[in-house]
Structure formats: C-alpha cells, structure tokens
Amino acid sequence: MRMHVDQRHELVLKLVRERGSLRVAELAAELGVSAVTLRRDVETLAAQGRVRRLHGSVVWPDGPQVVEAPAAPVAGGPGPVIGMVVPTTDYYFAAVVAGAREAAAARGARLVIGLSQYLPHEDRAQAARLLSTGADGLLLTPSWGHGVPEPGQEEWIARQGVPAVLVERWAPLGSPAAALDRVRTDHAHGAALAVRHLASLGHRTVALAAQESPTAVQLGIGHAAAVEALGLDPAPRSPLEAEPSRDESGRFDRTLEYLCDAVGKHGVTAALVHSDADAIVLIPRLQARGVRVPEDLALIAYDDEVAGLADLPLTAVAPPKRVVGALAADLLLDRLAEHSQGAPAQPRRHVELLPELRVRQSCGAPAGTR
Structure with missing residues (x-):
C-alpha cells in the first residue's frame, strides 16, 4: 500500500x-x-x-550553519582573508568548514567559501574567483576522485602565487603539489583501528563495504594492512571495489547482497561500512534478510556523522573533521604572517591526524569499550 x-x-x-x-x-x-x-x-x-x-x-532547521562565499569583493577588512574551496559544505565538510571558520575568527581573519560540487574543472574556477575578490591565501580540497591528483590535474595549484594548504587531500612524491602544506585525516589508520577492535572481540573475518570516495581508497589500504598484520582470514572482495556504482539504489542493493552472501557463505562475522549513513540504511535491510546486527554481523561505521542517532546506535570511527579545518586555517595564517612580515619561511608541514573509535551497540561490545 x-x-x-x-x-x-x-x-x-x-x-x-x-x-x-x-x-x-x-x-x-x-x-x-x-x-x-x-x-x-x-x-x-x-x-x-x-x-x-x-x-x-x-x-533539521537548527542544525549547523555554514559560511557561503559573498558575491561582492571581500578585500579591505582589518585582517587577512582566507579562501576555502571545498566540494560541498554538507555532511563531512560542514565540520571541516566550521573548524576553519572558528580558527580564522580567533585570529582576526575572515573565511569565504567556494564550492566545486565535485566538478574537477570548478576547483580552479572557484580558487580564481576567491583570489579576484581579495582572498590572501587558499585552503583547497580539490575534487580528486581518489584523494590524489591524476597526472597534470594539480599543476594549477602550484602556480597560484599565494600560500595554499591542501585539506583532506595529498599529492604523491614528484607532484608539483607535493611540496604544499597539507592537513588530512589518516583514514587508513581509522580502518585499521576498526579491524583491530573487531578482532579483539573474537572476529576472524572482517569485511569492508565502502562507497566510492577519496576516503574509500585509504580505508581499503588500512583494512588490508590490519587483516594481514593480525593474521585474520581475508573476506571476499566487495563488488563496489571491483565496479563502483554512482546509482544510489543499485549501490545499496549490491552492498546488501555482498554482506548477506559474505555472512551466509564465507563465514564473515564483522564488517566496516562507509559511511554511517549507508550503514543506517543497510541495517534494517540486512535484518529483513535474516542477518541480525550485531548477533550475526558485528558492524562498525566510518565517519560518525549520524551513527549515534540510529535506532541501533552504531559503533563508528570518527575522523577529527573540525580539528582538520582548524589546523589547516592556522597553518595558512602562519604562512600569511611570514609573507607579510618578511620572516624566513619555516619548513613545509604534512600533518596527519588520527581518528578515534566510538564504541556503541552495533559491534556487540559494551558501550564505552576502547
């Protein structure tokens, strides 16, 4: 009906x-x-x-507010102006932007935003617009599909002529952007943290179901490394790894079939799911198929955006999103201060922050267990 x-x-x-x-x-x-x-x-x-x-x-109406870029020029204020190019200001990046905004305000600076909507050519256009309206430096989260640039995709960043900091992105050795300051979450460590916790609860086979994203690549690396280091049995490969899908409904269906098959045929008893919003959608579907969480499948989500609000509160790995934004803004402001004062430039910095595990009910461990 x-x-x-x-x-x-x-x-x-x-x-x-x-x-x-x-x-x-x-x-x-x-x-x-x-x-x-x-x-x-x-x-x-x-x-x-x-x-x-x-x-x-x-x-929800009283949820977090985000800063949007003004159409009018922003130059002429009392302090420096930071331009920040991000793919979006919802979900993960709402907290990153909030952290950057708070750090900028604490030091008398202004933050203005440019949105790329994950369109690769829009990154450069938004950066140019922010600079043309008075931004003194840039915080950049380019729309790189795997979190790193394809050849030639990052060259424009190194030619901006102003201090720039990569945020939740990195460039490989030899890349023109490799010498830039950067601040990012060590997502591989976060995945390994989840696998280690599940292994400590007695699980010998831990699956990974991750939506296609820059985060997913690092999750795969951390998951595989932890499985090998702990001597766990390998889980069957997720279909999303072999053939990513942009179709939301198709992605959920394929992930559901993968997890049901992994539990029923391959002895999988635990899984790391990215993101927690995906996990919330999947759990009732799993239970409708006879796979109980956490009795048949202990589950840890990745991101911890809404994991604690689920009917079954989800154990989740929580990246330090707000701190990433704050440290990136502070690092950029330090560079701007060096430039304005003519001080000797300090060594470039590559900062990686570790996520934390927040234990709730979905993994089958008592809440608060570490």
Whole structure:
C-alpha cells in the first residue's frame, strides 16, 4: 500500500529530526520512493520552514550553519582573508568548514567559501574567483576522485602565487603539489583501528563495504594492512571495489547482497561500512534478510556523522573533521604572517591526524569499550 503524502512528510520529519541531516538520495531509498518524489517532499517542507535543503541533503532547521562565499569583493577588512574551496559544505565538510571558520575568527581573519560540487574543472574556477575578490591565501580540497591528483590535474595549484594548504587531500612524491602544506585525516589508520577492535572481540573475518570516495581508497589500504598484520582470514572482495556504482539504489542493493552472501557463505562475522549513513540504511535491510546486527554481523561505521542517532546506535570511527579545518586555517595564517612580515619561511608541514573509535551497540561490545 502506498504511503499518503502527509504520512510520508511526517516520516521525513521524524528521520531528519532524529539524525540531524540525511542525503536526499539515501532518504528516498530508505522510504522506498523515487528521488524525484522525495525532492518534491523536501521542497514542500523547506518552503514551510520545517527542514533546510543543503546541497543534496536535508537538514533539521537548527542544525549547523555554514559560511557561503559573498558575491561582492571581500578585500579591505582589518585582517587577512582566507579562501576555502571545498566540494560541498554538507555532511563531512560542514565540520571541516566550521573548524576553519572558528580558527580564522580567533585570529582576526575572515573565511569565504567556494564550492566545486565535485566538478574537477570548478576547483580552479572557484580558487580564481576567491583570489579576484581579495582572498590572501587558499585552503583547497580539490575534487580528486581518489584523494590524489591524476597526472597534470594539480599543476594549477602550484602556480597560484599565494600560500595554499591542501585539506583532506595529498599529492604523491614528484607532484608539483607535493611540496604544499597539507592537513588530512589518516583514514587508513581509522580502518585499521576498526579491524583491530573487531578482532579483539573474537572476529576472524572482517569485511569492508565502502562507497566510492577519496576516503574509500585509504580505508581499503588500512583494512588490508590490519587483516594481514593480525593474521585474520581475508573476506571476499566487495563488488563496489571491483565496479563502483554512482546509482544510489543499485549501490545499496549490491552492498546488501555482498554482506548477506559474505555472512551466509564465507563465514564473515564483522564488517566496516562507509559511511554511517549507508550503514543506517543497510541495517534494517540486512535484518529483513535474516542477518541480525550485531548477533550475526558485528558492524562498525566510518565517519560518525549520524551513527549515534540510529535506532541501533552504531559503533563508528570518527575522523577529527573540525580539528582538520582548524589546523589547516592556522597553518595558512602562519604562512600569511611570514609573507607579510618578511620572516624566513619555516619548513613545509604534512600533518596527519588520527581518528578515534566510538564504541556503541552495533559491534556487540559494551558501550564505552576502547
């Protein structure tokens, strides 16, 4: 039986209120409606002021606010101006931007934002726009599919002529951008942290189900390294690794089939799922297929955006997103101060921050266990 539109609206409000923010595509999949229908619902609720729309996501009205780039020139203020180019200001990057904004304000600087929407050619255009309106330096999160540039993709960054810091990205040795300052999360360590915790609970086979993203590459590295170091049995390869899918519904279906098959046929008893929003969607589907969490499949999510708000609170690896943004802004402001004062340049810095594990119920361990 189809759900009445009023019932659907109330369910949307309930889920967004409980979880803080959700991607529109994921919410549509969870409710079993088309993305077009869900977008129409969100537009109606947003017009009533009951939710906020934010770059492909729906957010509870009192959720975090983000800074948008002004159209007018920003030069002429009392302190330096930091231009920050990010793919989006929702989900993961909302906290990164918030950290950068707070650090900038504490030092009398201003932060302005340019959005690339994961369009590679837009990175350069947004950086140029910010510089043309008075930005003194740049914080850059380019739209590099695997977190690192393809050959020639990063050369424009090294030619900007102003201090720049890479944020949650890195460039390989020999790259023109390799000598830039950078601040990022060690996601490989985060994946290994999850595997080690699951192994400590007695699990011998730990699967990885990660959506295609710059984070996923590092998760795969950390997961594989931890499995080998701990002498665990290898899990079957996820279909998303072999053939990534941009289709939200297809991605969930393939991940669901993979995990059910891994549990039923390959002895997998634990999994790391990226992201926690994906995990929230997958758990009721797994349970409908007879795979209980955590009894049959202990689960740890990656990102910890909404993991604690799930019906079954999710154990999650939490990257230090706000601290990443703050340290990147401080590092850029240090470079700007050197430049303005004519002081000797300090050595470039590559800063990696370690995520932390937040234990809840989905892994089967007592909450608070480390």
